[in-house]
Amino acid sequence: MKNRLKVLRAERDWTQAQLASALEVSRQTINAIEKGKFDPSLPLAFKAARLFNLSIEDIFHDEVETV
Amino acid sequence: MSKQEHDKNNYQIKNSANTVKLRNWTIAWVVTMAIAAFAPKFIWDFNTSLTIIALVVNLGIGFRMLIANRAYLRGLDEMQQKILLEAMALALGIGLVVGLSYELLEDIKLITFQPEIAHLVILMGITYLIAVISGHRKYQ
Structure with missing residues (x-):
């Protein structure tokens, strides 16, 4: 699963640690999500969406392209 | 990001507190285990009552350590x-x-x-x- 977390974070000039604190997870978890190594749960994805005031689909999208 | 910094503090404080609790209960468990293992021979000459008390205390603290471990895991x-x-x-x-x-x-x-x-x-x-x-x- 790909995501725009790093871009959204950079747009707001936040560090990984700041985003981690906002989402109440560790900085390592934010790093892993940004790199696509860890897929967040639905509650965490919703939390991120609320934080950025976007929908989940605006942040996370499936790597399999639909035709 | 004052709200987020507040959350960060809460999150880190919670995890730190859980870690400290787990560490303390683990130390207590190890100490009571050592007492239960060695004290009957070296301190109270296999007094049955004292040995049973030491075992019960060790078991009780062991269960408390498990509860602390569960809280630690849930906090992650x-x-x-x-x-x-x-x-x-x-x-x-x-x-x-x-x-x-x-x-x-x-x-x-x-x-x-x-x-x-x-x-x-x-x-x-x-x-x-x-x-x-x-x-x-x-x-x-």
């Missing part, structure tokens, strides 16, 4: 929980498979010494440690 975020869950599953699996085979070695006369439960605990501890480290590396 989902990725950390996943890493520890996988490590615990591996340690349990290795402990079961290798432990039973190890115990069998003496029965089938492949080793001459009595298998010790401590060896199994060490194996599971090392397995858990390696699994936790490799789990963190996997998600770096």
Whole structure:
């Protein structure tokens, strides 16, 4: 699963640690999500969406392209 | 980001507090285990009442340590929980498979010494440690 977390974070000039604190997870978890190594749960994805005031689909999208 | 910094403090404080509690209960458990193991011989000359009390205290503190461990695990975020869950599953699996085979070695006369439960605990501890480290590396 790909995501725009790093871009959204950079747009707001936040560090990984700041985003981690906002989402109440560790900085390592934010790093892993940004790199696509860890897929967040639905509650965490919703939390991120609320934080950025976007929908989940605006942040996370499936790597399999639909035709 | 004052709200977020507030959350950060709450999150970090919660995890730090859980870690400290777990550390303290673990130390207490190890100390009471040492007392239960050595004091009957070296301090109270196998007085049955004192030995039973020492065992009960050790068991009680052991259960309290388990509760602290549960609180610690619940306080972690989902990725950390996943890493520890996988490590615990591996340690349990290795402990079961290798432990039973190890115990069998003496029965089938492949080793001459009595298998010790401590060896199994060490194996599971090392397995858990390696699994936790490799789990963190996997998600770096």
